[in-house]
Amino acid sequence: MCRIALLLALLFLTAKGFIFAPTLASETTSPASQPLVVGIYQNPPKIAVSADGMPTGIFGDLLKHIAQQQNWQLKPVSCDWSYCLELLKSGDIDILPDVAFSPERALEMSFHQTPALYSWSRFYSLPEHKITQLSELAGQRVAVLLNSSQDFFLQNYRQQQQLDIKLERVKSLQAAFNLVAAGRADIAVANHLFGDHRAAQFQLQASPLRFDPVELFYATAHGRNQQILATIDQYLQQWQADPQSYYFQTVSRWSEPGFIDKTSVSLLLIWSVFSSVLLLLSAMALLWYHRRSKRQLSQLQLSQDRLTTILNSVDAHIYIKDTRLRYQYVNHKVAELFGRAPEHIVGHTDSLFFDAKTVSQLQVNDQRVLIAGERIVEEEINTTADGSQEHVYLSVKLPLRHANGEIYALCGISTDVTEHKQNQAAIHQLAFYDSLTSLPNRRLLLERLEQAWSLAGRIPCQGAVLFIDLDHFKDLNDTLGHAVGDELLSQVASRLGNQLRKSDTLARFGGDEFVVLLAELQPRPDLAGQRVELLAMKLMDILSQPFQLAERTYTISASIGIAMFSDADNIDELLQRADLAMYDAKNRGRNRYCFYDSKLQAKVLARSALHTGLRHALSQQQFSLHFQPQYHRDGQVLGAEVLLRWFDAELGPVSPAEFIPLAEDSGLILPIGAWVLQQSCQQLADWQHDTLKADWHLAVNLSVRQLHDPKFVELVRNTLQQTGANPANLVLELTETQLLEDIEAVIVKMQQLGELGVRFSLDDFGTGYSSLSYLKRLPLNQLKIDGSFVRDLLDDPSDEAIIRTILALGNSLELAVIAEGVETVEQYLALRNLGCQQFQGYLLGRPAPVAELSTRHQTPGL
Structure with missing residues (x-):
């Protein structure tokens, strides 16, 4: 009976794919001349997209292995299931893995002969919606993958039975489970490989109802890529005939915990086990009837020796325990783990090799097999008796029975998955956690x-x-x-x-x-x-x-x-x-x-509308320029400040206070500023032909983004050259706050433009925070007294003192000083008395189109 136990263990290993064989030799098929375009949709563990965009899962790994042997170049295309089918039928992709065969699909697609896998589907739902028979689907909302075989079945069943089944057709199985978990569907349909693995994450349970198993293939457009299908068929036939092949290794690897439910085994593997058992029983019957023959005994001994050699070479821990949990057989891997010869292990229990916690857990699992007759697949964390080492094993344990059904021992196969678990944890950490x-x-x-x-x-x-x-x-x-x-x-x-x-x-x-x-x-x-x-x-x-x-x-x-x-x-x-x-x-x-606050949304929508209008205004040239004159105290016009205006057909006139900050934030200020500069320089060039206006200057305001734009100096230079404007008549106005960021770079740009003849005015002077030590280094030509000081000049002695100081500072630095915001005669006369020479404000002239500029103004109070 011990021999039988060993044979059963070997059969189990073969079925699960733990026995490895060399890679199938390359076929003689000529490599594809063009890349093989592969459609990939998310249906793990059968097919999925890996981190590098290549196909993975059972179908993906098998195809990549064949491609490597055949020198095919795979070109993956990620798509949802329904769109993948469309791309396949249209010929935009060459091959689609994981396609269930049906007579209807055979009219539009080509399949190879040997099924790559078998699968069946189940219903998944929250516990309160579980169904036990198809008729209970009436009135239920069922989430099903669009254009899948389950979709076609449910449509036909609904029509034949005249049931009110509400089908929620989705593009992915993940979406189906999301609908059920969110309460937007009652039941989801999925293949058992995907569903049994993902159900618990959505707090769903599987129904006992199952669809009939289906055969799964690689498919191509009808009549196309026949050589590719023939090559795949060749590999599958050879692989499935050899339990030690890469095929069984791949299925076993993707059958490990974390990929599919621990109890799920493909029908193809079950058929392999069934066939092997039939062969074994035949061989045993033959051996039984000819046991007296010396030749047969010799062959049996040889088979046992071979079996022992195989079990000792397998990369898994194989053992048999009796009903008292004593080891009766161990292979070389177990002996290596315990650091003892097999004969020094047989007869002992786990208490000699593991700590108390491990022994207790192992006993619980072993008793489930020996007393309840269960076949279990569990992850077991085992710690050595001295606590120095801890390993994680995937353990498969099944009962061994006498002919009368009595359990006399258990056979266990434990694979060390410690490194795999560590890799999983590391991958999970990288995928879901911030590295810093x-x-x-x-x-x-x-x-x-x-x-x-x-x-x-x-x-x-x-x-x-x-x-x-x-x-x-x-x-x-x-x-x-x-x-x-x-x-x-x-x-x-x-x-x-x-x-x-x-x-x-x-x-x-x-x-x-x-x-x-x-x-x-x-x-x-x-x-x-x-x-x-x-x-x-x-x-x-x-x-x-x-x-x-x-x-x-x-x-x-x-x-x-x-x-x-x-x-x-x-x-x-x-x-x-x-x-x-x-x-x-x-x-x-x-x-x-x-x-x-809901008002925030309204602000965002308004800002978005303004931003859209701003782009439209730029492309349709809806902006215009107004000019506010600047005067000398003798009444002569010196020039004007350029002011941007925008009138929108829907929004009406939009204040610069609204759209300029938005243009700054969005970056539109750069093209808008370039337009203002070009228009201003063109106006200067036009005035050069007018003897009364040839010496007028235009003051153009700069934004922060313009000033720090690496191409700003080149823009000014090119604009002056293209328009022919006199650089000395162009005044660029900047504010003190603009100087706070990277002032050294600003000084360099100002010096480069100053060499062209361009002049600079410091706007809003006295309201910023720049140091006077920087002020003397800046190549300025003018200081502009901020209007806030002018407004309260007559009432606040502090403002008068500040203006007096600015005028004195301008005089000492040989800088012209202009006062803005002059709105009353009293303000104008007070500024004149303090020594101010240049003025700007509503008293002297409001911003207006260029045609309305006067050449001279009557000085107030004279």
């Missing part, structure tokens, strides 16, 4: 958010998302370097994580953005909102405390946007609204939190 902070990344956050959203749809509870953005993080990176920035992000992640519950999710969304997901809050939005608000205040407080970075103390703040689940209709909208709330917090001065 070890927090969940965007992908894992979205998965958990989907689960929380689905849960909130099934039970009365509220949830929230908090978008956290560090204020001025870029300044830290630019001044202290990215290494210090990374250290800050790590410390921020640690502080935030310490303030959250275990059920909360903290993720790094990207850059310096973090997201907190709060699930299962109070169902009442007001109570849930109070909980979220308290947490937001706590997070802002903890982040405001100093950080120790690079031997220095650094303090930051954060802006937090909050959106409740009740604020949105789906998770994309929820994230978008939390992001909007965060930007609202930043616009309100940073270092604060803001809840999403």
Whole structure:
């Protein structure tokens, strides 16, 4: 009987593919002259797309192996199932794996002869919707893969039985399970390989009902790529005839935990086992009837020796235990594990080799086999008796019985999957966690958010998302370097994580953005909102405390946007609204939190409409220029400031205060600014032919983006050359705040333009923060007194003192000084008395089209 046990063990190994054989030799088929275009849809573990875009899974790995042997070049095309079928029929892809044969499909596709795999489908649902017979589908919403064999069956069944079955036809099995989990469908249909593996993730259970098994093939368009199919058929025939082939290795590898349900075995493998058992029984019968023959005994001994050799060469731990859990047989791999000869292991129990916890768990599993007669497939974590080593094994254990059915022993096959589990954990870490902070990344956050959203749809509870953005993080990176920035992000992640519950999710969304997901809050939005608000205040407080970075103390703040689940209709909208709330917090001065407000959406829509109109205005040249004259105290016109105007057919006249900041943010200010510069220079060129206006200048305002654009100097140079304008008549106005960022680069550009003859005016002087030490280095020609000082000149002595100081400073630096915002005669006369020589304002002239500019103005008060 021990021999029988060993033979059974060998058969089990053969069926599961643990015995490996050399790779099939290359066929003589000529390699394809063109790349073989392969359609791939997501249906793991049968077929899936790997990280490098190539096919994987059972069908994918088999095809890649054949392609390698045949020197085929595979060109993968990822598509959903229905679209893959269309591409195959149209000839846009050459071959499609994992296609179930049917007479109808045989009219449109070609198949090879030998099935690559067998599969069957099952119904999956939440526990309360489980069905036991097809008639119970009436009135149910059934999610089924579009154009699949299950789809055709259910349509025909519904028509024949006249049942009201609502078919929700989806593009992927993942989508089918999502519909059921979200309560938008009652039942999902999937093949058992996919379904048994993924059901638990969606809290679904399999129904006992099953579809009839189907044969699965590689398919091509009808009548095409026949040589490819013939080659695949050759490999499959040879592989399936050899239990040690690459085919069985591949099926076994994808049958490991984490790929398919532990009890699922393909029908093809079951047939292999059945055939082997029949052969074995025949051989045993022959041996029984001829056991007295010396020749037969010799052959039996030889077979046993061969079997022992095979079992000792297999990369798996094979053993037999009796009903008292004592080892009766071990192969070489077990002896190697225990560090003892087989004869020193037989007769002992696991307590000699493993720690107490391991022994206890092993006994539980062994008793299930020996007492209940179960065949089990379990992952077992085994720790040595001294606790020095821990390994994970995939163990298959089955009962061995006498002829009368009595169990006398168990046969076990344990494969060390420790490295595989470690690799899985490493891959999972890389796929779902941020490498810097070890927090969940965007992908894992979205998965958990989907689960929380689905849960909130099934039970009365509220949830929230908090978008956290560090204020001025870029300044830290630019001044202290990215290494210090990374250290800050790590410390921020640690502080935030310490303030959250275990059920909360903290993720790094990207850059310096973090997201907190709060699930299962109070169902009442007001109570849930109070909980979220308290947490937001706590997070802002903890982040405001100093950080120790690079031997220095650094303090930051954060802006937090909050959106409740009740604020949105789906998770994309929820994230978008939390992001909007965060930007609202930043616009309100940073270092604060803001809840999403529906008014924000209206602002965003209005801003979007304005942005669209701005692009249209640029392309359709809807802008115009107005000019506000600038005068000398003697009444002579010196020139004008160029002011941009926009009139939209739908929006009407749009204030520059509205569209200029938007143009700055969107980058449209660069082409708009280039247009203003070109139009201004062209106007200067036109005036050169008018003796009264030939010396007039035009002051053109610069934006921050223009000033820091690397091509700005070249743009000004080319525009002057193309229009023929006198560079000395072009005045570029910039503000003090524009000088704060990279002032050295600004000085270089100003010097380059100054060499062309272009002049510079410092606008809004006295309101910025630039140092006077920089002021003397700037190649300026004019200072412009800000209108805020002129407005209160007559009432505020401080403003008069500031203006007097600016005039004195301009005089000492040999800079012209012009006062803007002059609106009354009293202001004008006061400025003249202080020594101001140049003026601009509504008193002297409002902005107007160029045709309305006067050549001289009557000086007020004279």
